[in-house]
Amino acid sequence: MxxxxxxxxxxxxxxxxxxxxxxxxxxxxxxxxxxxxxxxSQEHELIQVLRRASMPDRTVILTMVDESRASPGSLLEVLLQSFKSGEGTQRFLNHLVIITMDPQAFKYCRTLHPHCIHPSTFEAYFSPMRQSTTKPYQNAFSWRRNNVLLEVLDLGYNIIFTDVDVLWLRSPLSNFNPAYELSISCTLSSEGQREGYPRGGGIFFLKANAIAIEFFKYWKFIKVLYPNSDVEESLCRTIIESQDVTNVLGFRVQPVNTTYFGGFCQLNQDMLRDAYTIHANCCDDLTSKVHDLRIVLDDWIRFRKRVSGDNASDEMALRWPQKCPR
Known part of the structure:
Protein backbone atom coordinates (compact mmCIF):
# COMPACT_ATOMS: atom_id res chain seq x y z
CA MET A 1 0.00 0.00 0.00
CA SER A 41 26.13 24.86 -20.99
CA GLN A 42 26.58 23.80 -17.37
CA GLU A 43 25.61 20.22 -18.15
CA HIS A 44 28.12 20.18 -21.02
CA GLU A 45 30.90 21.30 -18.65
CA LEU A 46 30.00 18.57 -16.17
CA ILE A 47 29.91 15.90 -18.90
CA GLN A 48 33.31 16.97 -20.22
CA VAL A 49 34.98 16.76 -16.80
CA LEU A 50 33.34 13.41 -16.00
CA ARG A 51 34.41 12.02 -19.37
CA ARG A 52 38.04 13.04 -18.82
CA ALA A 53 38.12 11.63 -15.28
CA SER A 54 36.18 8.41 -15.90
CA MET A 55 37.67 4.95 -15.49
CA PRO A 56 37.10 2.51 -18.40
CA ASP A 57 33.93 1.18 -16.70
CA ARG A 58 32.48 4.72 -16.37
CA THR A 59 33.32 5.05 -12.69
CA VAL A 60 34.41 8.38 -11.22
CA ILE A 61 35.55 9.32 -7.72
CA LEU A 62 33.72 12.34 -6.29
CA THR A 63 34.25 14.57 -3.29
CA MET A 64 32.68 17.91 -2.32
CA VAL A 65 34.30 20.92 -0.70
CA ASP A 66 33.48 24.45 0.31
CA GLU A 67 35.95 27.20 1.16
CA SER A 68 36.47 25.89 4.71
CA ARG A 69 37.56 22.52 3.31
CA ALA A 70 39.49 23.82 0.28
CA SER A 71 41.98 26.48 1.37
CA PRO A 72 45.65 26.49 2.39
CA GLY A 73 46.17 23.96 5.19
CA SER A 74 42.71 22.45 4.76
CA LEU A 75 41.29 18.94 4.49
CA LEU A 76 41.55 18.93 0.70
CA GLU A 77 45.34 19.10 0.91
CA VAL A 78 45.41 16.13 3.29
CA LEU A 79 43.11 14.06 1.05
CA LEU A 80 45.23 14.68 -2.04
CA GLN A 81 48.42 13.88 -0.12
CA SER A 82 46.94 10.56 0.99
CA PHE A 83 46.36 9.57 -2.63
CA LYS A 84 50.04 10.28 -3.32
CA SER A 85 51.24 8.38 -0.23
CA GLY A 86 49.00 5.32 -0.42
CA GLU A 87 49.72 1.89 -1.86
CA GLY A 88 48.62 1.99 -5.49
CA THR A 89 46.36 5.00 -4.96
CA GLN A 90 48.16 7.76 -6.84
CA ARG A 91 46.58 6.64 -10.12
CA PHE A 92 43.15 7.46 -8.70
CA LEU A 93 43.97 11.17 -8.78
CA ASN A 94 43.28 10.99 -12.52
CA HIS A 95 39.74 9.85 -11.72
CA LEU A 96 38.98 12.23 -8.83
CA VAL A 97 36.42 14.97 -9.54
CA ILE A 98 36.14 17.70 -6.92
CA ILE A 99 32.76 19.45 -6.67
CA THR A 100 33.33 22.97 -5.31
CA MET A 101 30.47 24.75 -3.58
CA ASP A 102 31.68 28.35 -3.80
CA PRO A 103 34.02 30.42 -6.05
CA GLN A 104 36.78 30.57 -3.43
CA ALA A 105 36.91 26.78 -3.17
CA PHE A 106 36.97 26.46 -6.96
CA LYS A 107 39.81 28.95 -7.32
CA TYR A 108 41.95 27.12 -4.77
CA CYS A 109 41.00 23.69 -6.11
CA ARG A 110 42.32 24.64 -9.55
CA THR A 111 45.76 25.29 -8.06
CA LEU A 112 45.92 21.70 -6.78
CA HIS A 113 43.93 19.49 -9.14
CA PRO A 114 42.83 19.40 -12.81
CA HIS A 115 39.27 18.09 -12.34
CA CYS A 116 37.39 20.76 -10.40
CA ILE A 117 33.71 21.55 -11.02
CA HIS A 118 32.67 25.21 -10.87
CA PRO A 119 29.85 25.90 -8.36
CA SER A 120 27.65 27.40 -11.10
CA THR A 121 27.25 23.88 -12.50
CA PHE A 122 25.05 23.06 -9.49
CA GLU A 123 23.90 26.61 -8.81
CA ALA A 124 20.38 25.54 -7.87
CA TYR A 125 21.72 23.51 -4.93
CA PHE A 126 24.57 25.68 -3.67
CA SER A 127 22.75 28.68 -2.24
CA PRO A 128 24.97 30.73 0.09
CA MET A 129 25.12 29.37 3.62
CA ARG A 130 27.38 30.18 6.52
CA GLN A 131 30.19 27.65 6.80
CA SER A 132 29.97 25.73 10.04
CA THR A 133 30.26 22.32 11.65
CA THR A 134 26.85 22.56 13.28
CA LYS A 135 24.16 19.94 12.69
CA PRO A 136 21.95 22.14 10.40
CA TYR A 137 24.92 22.93 8.17
CA GLN A 138 26.01 19.29 8.00
CA ASN A 139 22.45 18.27 7.06
CA ALA A 140 22.35 20.86 4.28
CA PHE A 141 25.76 19.73 3.07
CA SER A 142 24.53 16.12 2.88
CA TRP A 143 21.39 17.04 0.93
CA ARG A 144 23.41 19.07 -1.56
CA ARG A 145 25.66 16.05 -1.97
CA ASN A 146 22.63 13.84 -2.65
CA ASN A 147 21.44 16.18 -5.41
CA VAL A 148 24.87 16.03 -7.05
CA LEU A 149 24.96 12.24 -6.80
CA LEU A 150 21.59 11.97 -8.50
CA GLU A 151 22.67 14.15 -11.42
CA VAL A 152 25.90 12.20 -11.96
CA LEU A 153 24.06 8.86 -11.75
CA ASP A 154 21.55 10.20 -14.26
CA LEU A 155 24.42 10.81 -16.69
CA GLY A 156 25.34 7.11 -16.47
CA TYR A 157 28.45 7.27 -14.27
CA ASN A 158 29.13 4.94 -11.36
CA ILE A 159 30.30 6.85 -8.30
CA ILE A 160 32.85 6.24 -5.58
CA PHE A 161 32.03 9.06 -3.20
CA THR A 162 34.64 9.96 -0.61
CA ASP A 163 34.29 12.57 2.10
CA VAL A 164 37.16 15.02 2.05
CA ASP A 165 38.16 13.99 5.60
CA VAL A 166 39.13 10.48 4.47
CA LEU A 167 42.66 9.14 3.98
CA TRP A 168 43.14 6.69 1.10
CA LEU A 169 45.79 4.20 2.26
CA ARG A 170 45.10 1.41 -0.22
CA SER A 171 42.82 0.87 -3.22
CA PRO A 172 39.30 0.09 -1.91
CA LEU A 173 37.91 -1.09 -5.26
CA SER A 174 38.16 -4.81 -4.45
CA ASN A 175 35.66 -4.26 -1.61
CA PHE A 176 32.93 -2.87 -3.89
CA ASN A 177 30.70 -5.38 -5.66
CA PRO A 178 29.20 -3.88 -8.86
CA ALA A 179 26.32 -6.38 -8.65
CA TYR A 180 24.89 -4.17 -5.86
CA GLU A 181 23.48 -0.69 -6.23
CA LEU A 182 25.28 0.45 -3.08
CA SER A 183 28.39 -0.73 -1.23
CA ILE A 184 28.85 1.05 2.08
CA SER A 185 30.44 0.66 5.50
CA CYS A 186 28.32 1.74 8.48
CA THR A 187 29.65 2.00 12.04
CA LEU A 188 27.60 2.25 15.22
CA SER A 189 28.37 5.04 17.63
CA SER A 190 26.55 7.19 20.16
CA GLU A 191 25.33 10.72 19.59
CA GLY A 192 23.96 12.41 22.66
CA GLN A 193 21.33 10.06 24.06
CA ARG A 194 20.88 8.09 20.83
CA GLU A 195 22.87 4.91 21.26
CA GLY A 196 23.80 2.96 18.16
CA TYR A 197 23.58 5.89 15.75
CA PRO A 198 24.77 4.57 12.36
CA ARG A 199 27.57 6.58 10.77
CA GLY A 200 29.08 6.12 7.34
CA GLY A 201 32.71 5.26 6.86
CA GLY A 202 33.18 8.30 4.66
CA ILE A 203 33.25 6.36 1.40
CA PHE A 204 30.73 4.36 -0.63
CA PHE A 205 30.13 3.01 -4.13
CA LEU A 206 26.98 3.70 -6.18
CA LYS A 207 26.08 1.83 -9.34
CA ALA A 208 24.52 3.91 -12.11
CA ASN A 209 21.31 2.13 -13.03
CA ALA A 210 17.58 2.82 -12.98
CA ILE A 211 17.11 1.32 -9.50
CA ALA A 212 19.72 3.54 -7.85
CA ILE A 213 18.32 6.60 -9.62
CA GLU A 214 14.78 5.80 -8.44
CA PHE A 215 15.98 5.39 -4.86
CA PHE A 216 17.63 8.82 -4.82
CA LYS A 217 14.59 10.37 -6.51
CA TYR A 218 12.39 8.86 -3.81
CA TRP A 219 14.68 10.18 -1.09
CA LYS A 220 14.69 13.66 -2.65
CA PHE A 221 10.93 13.53 -3.22
CA ILE A 222 10.20 12.79 0.43
CA LYS A 223 12.44 15.71 1.48
CA VAL A 224 10.55 18.05 -0.88
CA LEU A 225 7.15 16.87 0.33
CA TYR A 226 8.08 17.10 4.01
CA PRO A 227 10.85 19.74 4.30
CA ASN A 228 10.41 20.13 8.06
CA SER A 229 10.20 16.43 8.86
CA ASP A 230 12.98 14.35 10.42
CA VAL A 231 14.07 12.91 7.07
CA GLU A 232 17.55 11.55 7.66
CA GLU A 233 20.50 12.96 5.75
CA SER A 234 22.63 9.95 6.70
CA LEU A 235 22.77 7.36 3.94
CA CYS A 236 23.48 4.60 6.47
CA ARG A 237 20.53 5.49 8.66
CA THR A 238 18.22 5.93 5.67
CA ILE A 239 19.08 2.46 4.37
CA ILE A 240 18.53 0.89 7.79
CA GLU A 241 15.19 2.63 8.33
CA SER A 242 13.84 2.30 4.76
CA GLN A 243 13.96 -1.45 4.24
CA ASP A 244 10.42 -1.51 2.85
CA VAL A 245 11.29 1.05 0.17
CA THR A 246 14.58 -0.62 -0.79
CA ASN A 247 12.76 -3.95 -1.06
CA VAL A 248 10.03 -2.49 -3.29
CA LEU A 249 12.58 -0.83 -5.57
CA GLY A 250 14.98 -3.79 -5.54
CA PHE A 251 17.75 -1.52 -4.24
CA ARG A 252 20.51 -3.92 -3.17
CA VAL A 253 23.01 -2.96 -0.48
CA GLN A 254 26.37 -4.60 0.17
CA PRO A 255 27.55 -3.96 3.76
CA VAL A 256 31.32 -3.53 3.72
CA ASN A 257 33.42 -4.73 6.65
CA THR A 258 34.20 -1.80 8.94
CA THR A 259 37.63 -3.29 9.59
CA TYR A 260 38.64 -2.23 6.09
CA PHE A 261 37.12 1.25 6.31
CA GLY A 262 38.34 2.56 9.61
CA GLY A 263 37.57 5.74 11.46
CA PHE A 264 37.96 7.65 14.68
CA CYS A 265 34.59 6.28 15.88
CA GLN A 266 36.01 2.76 16.20
CA LEU A 267 39.75 2.58 16.75
CA ASN A 268 41.87 -0.56 16.72
CA GLN A 269 45.59 -1.13 17.00
CA ASP A 270 45.87 -2.84 13.60
CA MET A 271 44.12 -0.11 11.63
CA LEU A 272 47.17 0.84 9.56
CA ARG A 273 47.75 -2.84 8.77
CA ASP A 274 44.15 -3.64 7.76
CA ALA A 275 42.34 -0.49 6.64
CA TYR A 276 41.94 0.72 3.08
CA THR A 277 40.69 4.13 4.20
CA ILE A 278 40.52 6.01 7.51
CA HIS A 279 37.78 8.55 8.20
CA ALA A 280 37.96 11.39 10.72
CA ASN A 281 34.40 10.75 11.89
CA CYS A 282 33.07 11.38 15.42
CA CYS A 283 34.88 14.74 15.19
CA ASP A 284 33.17 18.01 14.28
CA ASP A 285 35.94 20.60 14.37
CA LEU A 286 37.69 21.02 11.01
CA THR A 287 40.97 22.23 12.51
CA SER A 288 41.10 19.17 14.77
CA LYS A 289 40.41 16.89 11.82
CA VAL A 290 43.30 18.35 9.82
CA HIS A 291 45.66 18.11 12.81
CA ASP A 292 44.87 14.47 13.58
CA LEU A 293 44.70 13.28 9.97
CA ARG A 294 48.17 14.69 9.35
CA ILE A 295 49.44 12.58 12.27
CA VAL A 296 47.70 9.50 10.81
CA LEU A 297 49.29 10.20 7.43
CA ASP A 298 52.72 10.61 9.00
CA ASP A 299 52.30 7.33 10.90
CA TRP A 300 51.16 5.63 7.68
CA ILE A 301 54.31 6.71 5.87
CA ARG A 302 56.43 5.45 8.78
CA PHE A 303 54.48 2.17 8.78
CA ARG A 304 55.13 1.62 5.06
CA LYS A 305 58.86 2.17 5.60
CA ARG A 306 58.84 -0.41 8.40
CA VAL A 307 57.08 -2.94 6.18
CA SER A 308 59.56 -2.39 3.36
CA GLY A 309 62.38 -2.78 5.89
CA ASP A 310 61.07 -6.17 7.12
CA ASN A 311 59.91 -4.65 10.40
CA ALA A 312 56.23 -5.37 9.78
CA SER A 313 55.90 -7.22 13.09
CA ASP A 314 56.89 -4.15 15.11
CA GLU A 315 53.98 -2.61 16.98
CA MET A 316 53.12 1.05 16.39
CA ALA A 317 51.06 2.62 19.15
CA LEU A 318 48.28 4.87 17.92
CA ARG A 319 49.23 8.54 18.37
CA TRP A 320 45.83 9.70 17.20
CA PRO A 321 43.37 11.16 17.59
CA GLN A 322 44.78 13.92 19.75
CA LYS A 323 42.49 16.91 19.22
CA CYS A 324 39.48 14.91 18.07
CA PRO A 325 37.75 13.02 20.91
CA ARG A 326 38.58 9.35 21.36
Missing part, protein backbone atom coordinates in the same frame (compact mmCIF):
# COMPACT_ATOMS: atom_id res chain seq x y z
CA UNK A 2 2.87 2.38 0.78
CA UNK A 3 4.37 1.72 -2.63
CA UNK A 4 1.00 2.42 -4.33
CA UNK A 5 0.63 5.67 -2.39
CA UNK A 6 4.15 6.70 -3.34
CA UNK A 7 3.47 6.09 -7.03
CA UNK A 8 0.26 8.14 -6.90
CA UNK A 9 2.10 11.01 -5.26
CA UNK A 10 4.78 10.86 -7.95
CA UNK A 11 2.16 10.99 -10.70
CA UNK A 12 0.51 14.05 -9.11
CA UNK A 13 3.84 15.81 -8.74
CA UNK A 14 4.75 15.05 -12.36
CA UNK A 15 1.42 16.43 -13.61
CA UNK A 16 1.91 19.61 -11.58
CA UNK A 17 5.41 20.13 -12.97
CA UNK A 18 4.20 19.65 -16.56
CA UNK A 19 1.51 22.32 -16.07
CA UNK A 20 4.03 24.66 -14.46
CA UNK A 21 6.50 24.17 -17.32
CA UNK A 22 3.76 24.84 -19.88
CA UNK A 23 2.85 28.08 -18.11
CA UNK A 24 6.39 29.42 -18.13
CA UNK A 25 6.99 28.26 -21.68
CA UNK A 26 4.12 30.28 -23.10
CA UNK A 27 4.05 33.22 -20.69
CA UNK A 28 7.81 33.78 -20.37
CA UNK A 29 9.43 32.14 -23.43
CA UNK A 30 12.51 34.37 -23.39
CA UNK A 31 13.23 33.61 -19.75
CA UNK A 32 12.79 29.86 -20.27
CA UNK A 33 15.01 29.87 -23.36
CA UNK A 34 17.85 31.71 -21.59
CA UNK A 35 17.59 29.35 -18.64
CA UNK A 36 17.65 26.34 -20.95
CA UNK A 37 20.78 27.56 -22.75
CA UNK A 38 22.54 28.18 -19.42
CA UNK A 39 21.51 24.76 -18.12
CA UNK A 40 22.80 23.05 -21.27
Missing amino acids: RALGLRRSLYLLTAFLIVLLWFFQYCYPGHVERGYIKQR
